[in-house]
Amino acid sequence: MIAATVPPPRVVLYEGAGSAPLDPDVRTRLLAALLDRGYAVTRAVPGGARREEASAAAFVVLGRFGGAVPDVHDAAGRTVHVHDIGMSTVDEAVALVEEARAGRPMNRPDAGAATWKPWFPVIDTARCTNCMQCLSFCLFDVYGVAPADHTLRVENPANCKVNCPACSRVCPEVAIMFPKYHAGPIDGAPVSEADVHREKMKVDISALLGGDILAKLRERSAEAKSRFSKERSADAALAERRRCLTKLADAAAIPREVLDALPTPEEIERRTAEAARKAAAARDAREHATGRAVQS
Amino acid sequence: MGETAGATPRVLYCRCAYAQVVPGDVKDAVLDGLARSSVAFEMVPDLCEMAARRDGQLADIARAVDPARPLHIVACWPRAVRGLFHLADARLPDAGVEILNMRAETAADLLARVGLDVGSGTGATPPEAPA
Numbered sequence: 001m002i003a004a005t006v007p008p009p010r011v012v013l014y015e016g017a018g019s020a021p022l023d024p025d026v027r028t029r030l031l032a033a034l035l036d037r038g039y040a041v042t043r044a045v046p047g048g049a050r051r052e053e054a055s056a057a058a059f060v061v062l063g064r065f066g067g068a069v070p071d072v073h074d075a076a077g078r079t080v081h082v083h084d085i086g087m088s089t090v091d092e093a094v095a096l097v098e099e100a101r102a103g104r105p106m107n108r109p110d111a112g113a114a115t116w117k118p119w120f121p122v123i124d125t126a127r128c129t130n131c132m133q134c135l136s137f138c139l140f141d142v143y144g145v146a147p148a149d150h151t152l153r154v155e156n157p158a159n160c161k162v163n164c165p166a167c168s169r170v171c172p173e174v175a176i177m178f179p180k181y182h183a184g185p186i187d188g189a190p191v192s193e194a195d196v197h198r199e200k201m202k203v204d205i206s207a208l209l210g211g212d213i214l215a216k217l218r219e220r221s222a223e224a225k226s227r228f229s230k231e232r233s234a235d236a237a238l239a240e241r242r243r244c245l246t247k248l249a250d251a252a253a254i255p256r257e258v259l260d261a262l263p264t265p266e267e268i269e270r271r272t273a274e275a276a277r278k279a280a281a282a283r284d285a286r287e288h289a290t291g292r293a294v295q296s
Numbered sequence: 297m298g299e300t301a302g303a304t305p306r307v308l309y310c311r312c313a314y315a316q317v318v319p320g321d322v323k324d325a326v327l328d329g330l331a332r333s334s335v336a337f338e339m340v341p342d343l344c345e346m347a348a349r350r351d352g353q354l355a356d357i358a359r360a361v362d363p364a365r366p367l368h369i370v371a372c373w374p375r376a377v378r379g380l381f382h383l384a385d386a387r388l389p390d391a392g393v394e395i396l397n398m399r400a401e402t403a404a405d406l407l408a409r410v411g412l413d414v415g416s417g418t419g420a421t422p423p424e425a426p427a
Binding site for chain 2: 006008022027031032035036037039040041042043044045046047057090107109115117118119120122123124125153154157158177179180181182184186187189190208281
């Protein structure tokens with residue numbers, strides 16, 4: 001996903017030697033406008049970094065140069081766009097940056113449906129015990145195992161389903177955060193004893209569903225095949241899928257659109273088996289490594 | 297140009313631009329307070345977005361931490377911010393980093409902890425600002 005891999009272009013607002021300071025109101029509005037469009041910004045001031053240093057990783061340099069626009073190069077020797085915004089409004093200054101970008105792809109907070117919201121799990125390594133329950137649970141390959149020490153890691157953040165915090169609900173240690181979640185402790189707020197107790201009460205999603213989740217999926221698949229052979233109705237299939245997953249959605253706070261986008265039961269079963277295999281291999285490797293460390 | 301080097305960011309402000317979980321009035325007031333000061337600072341649209349890309353700038357920031365010149369990261373819950381840096385293969389040291397939480401604190405308190413007095417107008421220089 002290119003939107004998740006291209007760094008935001010960096011703009012330097014240069015107010016050091018050779019550039020007059022901006023009006024404070026204009027400065028605040030310009031900074032906010034650039035950030036809200038997805039640009040990273042450095043503010044350089046007198047006594048801070050020299051213009052060459054401040055511009056080393058810059059894409060555009062803005063300043064009030066009094067008409068004497070300097071030549072600036074980045075660390076790789078490429079010419080950096082430099083604009084004198086002494087006579088510009090905030091909108092005009094932003095337009096200069098957008099023009100310099102010349103359509104270069106970037107993730108943008110203001111791009112509507114094209115925006116990739118950075119939503120993914122973040123591990124609190126101080127709490128994580130590497131039990132790998134989250135790795136077993138996730139169907140989308142978000143989690144992986146660090147090859148060096150066989151610990152859990154978030155391998156593919158962009159695979160995560162936006163607004164779905166379900167894996168945090170299966171973590172017995174309250175070690176999985178979603179920083180953009182609306183409430184604690186999932187948002188990263190301190191974990192209380194009550195939180196730990198509550199999480200331990202609801203870790204077993206299978207139990208919440210009233211039995212083994214895979215058995216339920218197999219059963220659902222068989223029922224669906226039988227029924228569709230008679231009905232051939234896409235609407236009925238959708239209704240059945242929704243009915244079966246309502247309890248799961250309620251139990252784990254999974255958004256309905258995520259459940260609607262789940263693959264077929266057979267594919268879910270295949271992915272679940274693969275995730276469980278990875279988790280077991282990681283646990284074995286860690287136990288092996290720990291045993292070796294104890295022996296030596 | 298007669299200026300001293302000081303490229304290491306001392307204040308890193310996260311705009312949390314991709315979600316509405318940080319109160320808008322707090323993040324606007326903090327940005328305004330920083331912008332009205334004489335402090336050089338770094339601003340990023342969203343630390344989460346950078347962590348997802350494993351942006352090398354996070355590792356650079358973590359490496360440059362100097363306990364003698366504390367780095368203030370103005371963002372959200374410290375547990376989450378440390379986790380984001382870890383995800384990006386950048387481990388923030390315990391010493392020399394203060395994570396300020398715009399989800400739970402007022403703008404005035406946050407700016408005071410950075411060393412800026414709200415309402416003092418422009419030119420407020422924190423004690424640790426480069427000479």
